[in-house]
Amino acid sequence: MARIVVEVMPKPEILDPQGKAVAGALPRLGFTEFAAVRQGKRFELDVEGEPNEEVLEQARKAASEVLSNPVIEDVVSVHWARES
Amino acid sequence: MARIGVVTFPGSLDDRDAARAVRLAGAEPVRLWHAEDSLAGVDAVVLPGGFSYGDYLRAGAISRFAPIMGSVVDAANAGVPVLGICNGFQILCESHLLAGAMVKNTQLTFLCTDQVLRVENAQTAWSNQFAQGQEILIPLKNQDGQFIADEPTLDELEGEGRVVFRYVGNPNGSRRDIAGITNARGNVVGLMPHPEHAVEDGFGPGTDGLGFFRSALTALLASA
Structure with a gap:
């Protein structure tokens, strides 16, 4: 079965309080090399049948209309998952 | 008697309290169900608080x-x-x-407090019983309560008088202290704090919440 991956991130200009909290916790656990953290979402959409451009276009549409809110988020990637 | 609908979604919490507030304000509450497409001929609609669909995806995203x-x-x-x-x-x-x-609120925690709001627009369908600049006290309780919009949108809201309620003492990082806004027409109002929990003496911080529902009754009479 083919799989499409959609990645959504909070807009750069919007403060990401979750990412900030994670960034604050890392040094306390000894991870001192990371200057900032932003936290986003990854969706995996499984496709019945043959993967084709039409299905990918549907996924792009779903990503922009449902999976993300353009006021606060950007769709950063819609792509086929690599064969595992 | 005016009939005001209150919609129940899976995960709504405050639908009963909203219906009670409608009754105490002098209207007939009509319970509406998310899976129906009928508004049963109501004169106004309240979408209550809660965590519809568990806030999955984003708060409100699936209920839409x-x-x-x-x-x-x-x-x-x-x-x-x-x-x-x-x-x-x-x-x-x-x-x-x-x-x-x-x-999410800037402090990443659920907030529950009695909150002072300033009425910035006393002409909408849900705020006309208040005086311009009046300060009111109603409960606030949420986790994803920080209002965000880009600068041009915020400027437009301010310029058109569509900021209806502002926090006195910003509790959650909301842009420009905005607690509630309206649409261009002034019939649709949304706010994070809960007027339906301040409608009866002895239950909650006072009765300032009644003004919201009485405003709708006044707006309905004016348009009848």
């Missing part, structure tokens, strides 16, 4: 696609008064009836 929301959007566009409280506000933003969006 509930069958009843198509009818709510049509009614709102036809001028029917619609009030979104807390999760209801988030649903109105996701439905594009109101501008902006809500993200």
Whole structure:
């Protein structure tokens, strides 16, 4: 079965309080090399049948209309998952 | 008697309290169900607080696609008064009836407090019983309550007088202390704090919440 991956991130200009909290916790656990953290979402959409451009276009549409809110988020990637 | 609908979604919490507030304000509450597409001929609609669909995806994001929301959007566009409280506000933003969006409170915690608001627009269908600049006290309780919009949108809201309520003492990082806004027509209002929990002496911080529902009754009489 083919799989499409959609990645959504909070807009750069919007403060990401979750990412900030994670960034604050890392040094306390000894991870001192990371200057900032932003936290986003990854969706995996499984496709019945043959993967084709039409299905990918549907996924792009779903990503922009449902999976993300353009006021606060950007769709950063819609792509086929690599064969595992 | 005016009939005001209160929509119940899976995960709504404050639908009963909203219906009670409607009754105490002198209207007949009508319970509406998310899976129906009928508004049962109500004169106004309240989208209550809660965590509809568990806030999965984003708060309000999945409720927007509930069958009843198509009818709510049509009614709102036809001028029917619609009030979104807390999760209801988030649903109105996701439905594009109101501008902006809500993200997590800056302190990342659930907040529960009695909150002072200043009335910035006393002319909407849900705020006309207040005086311009009046300060009111109603409960606030949420996790994703930080109102966000881009600068041009915020400027537009301010410029058109569409900021209806502002926090006195910003509790959650909301842009420009905004607690509630309206649409261009002034019939759709959304806010994060909960007027339905301040409608009866002895239960909650006072009765300032009644003004919201009485405003709708006044707006309905004026348009009749």
